[in-house]
Amino acid sequence: MTLQTELTEKAVASRRKLLKWGLLGVGAAVLATVPKPLMAQTSSSLTLTFNANDIGILNFALLLEELESAFYVAAVKSGKVRDPQEREYLRVLGIHEATHVTFLRKVLGSNVIFQTNDLSFRRSGLNALLKDRDTILKTAVSLEDTGVHAYNGAGTLLTDPTYILAAGSIVSVEARHAAGVRALLKRPVTELDRERSVSNANLDPSINPLKGRAYDELYTPKQIVQIVGSLKLINNPINGALVS
Amino acid sequence: MAIFSNFAVNQATNPMQSHFQFSSTKSLEQVSTRTLSLIASAAFFLLFLVLFSFISLFTTPITPAYAQTATLTPQQVVEYALTLEKLEDDFYRRAVRATQNGGLKNAPKLAKDVIANYGRDEAQHVVDLSAVLTSLGGNPAAITIPANPNYTAIKGRNPFANIKDFLLALQYVEDLGVSAYKGQVQNLQASGNDTILAGALEIHTIEARHAAGIRYLRQELLDADIRPWIRRANEVVYNENKKGFPIDFADAAFDGFSTRDEVLALVGPILNPTSTQRSGERSSPSALEGSITQEDCPAGTTLELVSGGYICKP
Numbered sequence: 020m021t022l023q024t025e026l027t028e029k030a031v032a033s034r035r036k037l038l039k040w041g042l043l044g045v046g047a048a049v050l051a052t053v054p055k056p057l058m059a060q061t062s063s064s065l066t067l068t069f070n071a072n073d074i075g076i077l078n079f080a081l082l083l084e085e086l087e088s089a090f091y092v093a094a095v096k097s098g099k100v101r102d103p104q105e106r107e108y109l110r111v112l113g114i115h116e117a118t119h120v121t122f123l124r125k126v127l128g129s130n131v132i133f134q135t136n137d138l139s140f141r142r143s144g145l146n147a148l149l150k151d152r153d154t155i156l157k158t159a160v161s162l163e164d165t166g167v168h169a170y171n172g173a174g175t176l177l178t179d180p181t182y183i184l185a186a187g188s189i190v191s192v193e194a195r196h197a198a199g200v201r202a203l204l205k206r207p208v209t210e211l212d213r214e215r216s217v218s219n220a221n222l223d224p225s226i227n228p229l230k231g232r233a234y235d236e237l238y239t240p241k242q243i244v245q246i247v248g249s250l251k252l253i254n255n256p257i258n259g260a261l262v263s
Numbered sequence: 264m265a266i267f268s269n270f271a272v273n274q275a276t277n278p279m280q281s282h283f284q285f286s287s288t289k290s291l292e293q294v295s296t297r298t299l300s301l302i303a304s305a306a307f308f309l310l311f312l313v314l315f316s317f318i319s320l321f322t323t324p325i326t327p328a329y330a331q332t333a334t335l336t337p338q339q340v341v342e343y344a345l346t347l348e349k350l351e352d353d354f355y356r357r358a359v360r361a362t363q364n365g366g367l368k369n370a371p372k373l374a375k376d377v378i379a380n381y382g383r384d385e386a387q388h389v390v391d392l393s394a395v396l397t398s399l400g401g402n403p404a405a406i407t408i409p410a411n412p413n414y415t416a417i418k419g420r421n422p423f424a425n426i427k428d429f430l431l432a433l434q435y436v437e438d439l440g441v442s443a444y445k446g447q448v449q450n451l452q453a454s455g456n457d458t459i460l461a462g463a464l465e466i467h468t469i470e471a472r473h474a475a476g477i478r479y480l481r482q483e484l485l486d487a488d489i490r491p492w493i494r495r496a497n498e499v500v501y502n503e504n505k506k507g508f509p510i511d512f513a514d515a516a517f518d519g520f521s522t523r524d525e526v527l528a529l530v531g532p533i534l535n536p537t538s539t540q541r542s543g544e545r546s547s548p549s550a551l552e553g554s555i556t557q558e559d560c561p562a563g564t565t566l567e568l569v570s571g572g573y574i575c576k577p
Binding site for chain 1: 329330331347370372380383384385387391395441447449452454457458459460461463464465466467468469470471472473474475476478479480490491494508509511512514515516517518519520537
């Protein structure tokens with residue numbers, strides 16, 4: 020087999036994987052609808068390109084963990100949360116997320132596509148999430164719920180057995196976080212349909228055989244990028260086959 | 264290993280058993296039943312020892328992938344999951360009854376709400392997994408649990424007698440559920456059946472939310488030294504800190520997993536037909552008395568013992 024045919028076969032295989040997720044046809048159109056501020060920031064911050072493979076997925080998970088980790092550090096530092104139990108929860112959650120960051124960077128090794136200081140945080144976006152105790156705890160719930168949906172969505176995309184085990188061992192901890200902060204807010208530990216960022220109609224039916232309050236649905240990486248984008252936390256443009 | 268010795272010790276020093284003994288006529292028969300059950304507990308413990316020394320041999324890294332052992336088909340995974348969900352569902356139903364006119368009647372409203380809400384989720388899992396099993400060509404009615412599971416095996420006493428015992432037993436059950444689903448992700452990934460994998464993932468984190476909610480309640484209501492996440496291996500009944508994986512399961516930031524054999528060995532005493540139920544919570548008099556026999560299986564199915572659990576195989 021020549022290198023050319025091998026490459027072509029690989030391209031066909033990866034296109035098949037994309038077709039399976041119904042992404043190929045809309046790829047180009049979606050790229051054009053990425054929020055303007057993201058596209059405009061090309062000069063100052065690194066563009067994050069996530070490929071549609073295990074490495075791309077782990078890098079994408081790393082981005083989410085970095086955002087969570089940075090948020091908790093800022094949340095504790097803000098001094099807005101004074102209750103000792105709430106402060107302890109935020110501090111410990113931050114430690115867990117930082118541990119996930121370290122772990123993913125170790126697993127990715129030289130395949131990591133960005134360093135922590137490549138992320139360009141938006142001060143205004145972060146400040147808005149740190150307004151007061153309620154906002155901080157509500158943001159924590161949103162981030163953790165999103166993390167659960169994101170890791171679940173990654174589950175059917177990952178091909179390496181060790182990676183899916185690792186993702187599984189992380190996602191249930193994210194679910195524990197979500198439930199813990201929800202409990203602090205006296206909210207139910209599971210997510211009501213109306214609380215979800217992605218409505219039933221917009222869920223990908225091929226990866227969501229079960230829906231409703233008793234389930235944590237799978238979001239596609241593209242849906243996760245939209246949710247994360249709405250938080251206006253970072254300036255870095257995001258693209259790549261995984262999220263398009 | 265300490266967790267399993269705790270498990271066995273709890274059974275051996277079962278206060279319900281002593282109570283049972285004091286409140287009834289001390290017939291020779293009862294004493295010998297008690298002795299037998301102690302011997303059975305000891306035998307189970309020895310079985311755990313042997314089983315886990317074997318498992319630890321096999322959990323050393325199998326490069327390049329780190330395998331969770333025991334290959335199961337999607338149908339086998341769903342049958343196994345449905346067994347656990349039916350057991351959880353039954354556990355919550357008994358708890359709901361205990362909040363109405365039993366040992367949990369005076370439980371705080373926060374706890375009663377949790378029992379009702381989480382129980383509803385588990386009932387939903389039973390309904391939906393049954394449909395999934397049917398879609399795979401299986402028979403959900405053939406997946407049975409005893410009419411009166413021996414829940415005293417969890418803590419060595421009736422878990423529905425008071426809120427303190429109940430929440431700890433429930434924490435064990437929910438955390439084990441999380442580890443059980445996690446233990447099947449590699450099997451489902453390898454099967455290529457993304458629908459079943461997706462379904463398992465969708466349930467897996469709900470069990471984790473439940474476990475965390477129960478843990479929060481124990482901290483909040485009972486001032487227990489516990490958090491929504493797992494800080495120490497002795498907070499759970501399964502082997503949380505498996506070695507030989509590139510994932511540091513001992514760290515609270517990573518949850519451990521259990522294989523089907525491990526889980527069935529742990530729930531074996533609950534499904535165990537030889538142990539007589541001593542709990543006062545017997546909901547309905549049954550000829551089964553905590554055991555299942557061929558008679559419990561629907562027509563055309565055969566009772567089969569799978570590592571401590573029972574299924575009626577079509």
